[in-house]
Amino acid sequence: MQLPKGVEWAAHCLVVLERLGESHPVPTSTLAEVYGLSPTYLNKHLQALSRHGLLISTPGSTGGFSLSRPAAEITLADVVEALDGDRTLFRCTEIRCDGLFQDRSAEIRASGACRIAAAMWQAEQAWRESLATVSINDLAGGIDALSGQNLNEFVGNKNRKAGQDI
Amino acid sequence: MQLPKGVEWAAHCLVVLERLGESHPVPTSTLAEVYGLSPTYLNKHLQALSRHGLLISTPGSTGGFSLSRPAAEITLADVVEALDGDRTLFRCTEIRCDGLFQDRSAEIRASGACRIAAAMWQAEQAWRESLATVSINDLAGGIDALSGQNLNEFVGNKNRKAGQDI
DNA sequence: GCAATCTAGACATTTTATATCCAGATTGCT
DNA sequence: AGCAATCTGGATATAAAATGTCTAGATTGC
Numbered sequence: 001m002q003l004p005k006g007v008e009w010a011a012h013c014l015v016v017l018e019r020l021g022e023s024h025p026v027p028t029s030t031l032a033e034v035y036g037l038s039p040t041y042l043n044k045h046l047q048a049l050s051r052h053g054l055l056i057s058t059p060g061s062t063g064g065f066s067l068s069r070p071a072a073e074i075t076l077a078d079v080v081e082a083l084d085g086d087r088t089l090f091r092c093t094e095i096r097c098d099g100l101f102q103d104r105s106a107e108i109r110a111s112g113a114c115r116i117a118a119a120m121w122q123a124e125q126a127w128r129e130s131l132a133t134v135s136i137n138d139l140a141g142g143i144d145a146l147s148g149q150n151l152n153e154f155v156g157n158k159n160r161k162a163g164q165d166i
Numbered sequence: 167m168q169l170p171k172g173v174e175w176a177a178h179c180l181v182v183l184e185r186l187g188e189s190h191p192v193p194t195s196t197l198a199e200v201y202g203l204s205p206t207y208l209n210k211h212l213q214a215l216s217r218h219g220l221l222i223s224t225p226g227s228t229g230g231f232s233l234s235r236p237a238a239e240i241t242l243a244d245v246v247e248a249l250d251g252d253r254t255l256f257r258c259t260e261i262r263c264d265g266l267f268q269d270r271s272a273e274i275r276a277s278g279a280c281r282i283a284a285a286m287w288q289a290e291q292a293w294r295e296s297l298a299t300v301s302i303n304d305l306a307g308g309i310d311a312l313s314g315q316n317l318n319e320f321v322g323n324k325n326r327k328a329g330q331d332i
Numbered sequence: 333g334c335a336a337t338c339t340a341g342a343c344a345t346t347t348t349a350t351a352t353c354c355a356g357a358t359t360g361c362t
Numbered sequence: 363a364g365c366a367a368t369c370t371g372g373a374t375a376t377a378a379a380a381t382g383t384c385t386a387g388a389t390t391g392c
Binding site: 167168191193194195209212213216223224225226227228229230231 | 334335336337338339340348349
Binding site: 001002003004005007008009011012015032033034035036037076084087088089090091092093095096098099100102115116119120122123124125126127128129130131134138139141151154 | 167168169170171173174175177178181198199200201202203242250253254255256257258259261262264265266268281282285286288289290291292293294295296297300304305317320
């Protein structure tokens, strides 16, 4: 069981957008180039972030994606939720009601949620709460500190190429 | 991203073994019948639990599986680790080193682990720690309290059928 | 020796993740 | 107005993982 790679891609892209400041929207193609990712597939993930309100998408010739709110208010929990939907790590299939005790399934269900599921969900809660303490802002310092300058130059050139004055 | 169903199966089976006391080993076929599971596939998971020291397996005609230690000392974290191996929820592919900054990858790696990965792993740590607080013993009370009596009768009959005096 | 079991691995099926592609709509530029 | 670049959504294809089955070998109790 593993988180989809899209989570990693999305997190890095959000960091890039933070580092670039709020200037102009950055198109998928540029973000893909920064990290050597598949543009079309990355776009699918960015669309998901947009649908969930983490990004604002601007259509049109000089369009692209930009952060919808301050990077300090976007957390890893948001990213995971946006890309992985409302799925839980643990999925309870209530096998308590399936085999030997089939005919008492109503009674079993009435006795409350399965304790295994409850414990699993509580642990998952701890996971999400930890993710919620880390914002894109917290992440931005380290990751691309080394390459932040280059990043600005690169994207800047890209945008100028597209006919835009940054 | 979701935990394999085997985790649920294994957890329930451990609870059943706890409720039956330590009497005799219970074969895969009986455990599968209790919850209406695929015997061969369940056996694969039980083998994994055995390899990781949660269960003791007894070969032979009256063989089967039994808990390797008190149910209070087997936690959900153990179950997840046994069935899902050493995989982490989040897998870092270091895309920092892949695209624009390819030629500086050595430098980037030297600057330390990716902060995104670090945050993800810390959250995962919280998840595992929460799972480690829940033992099979804790779970046994609720889940099959309703059907514990039937469980004993059922497995008892099974074992007698197999020629065993329980 | 026979029947029941665990073990290990090969194999098939199903589901999910990954990736690509295309038609439609929006916008900026000339 | 027309063109180029973009986002949007869905269809489709490929790769990987989970799920499930099967067989041959080894162990034990009767």
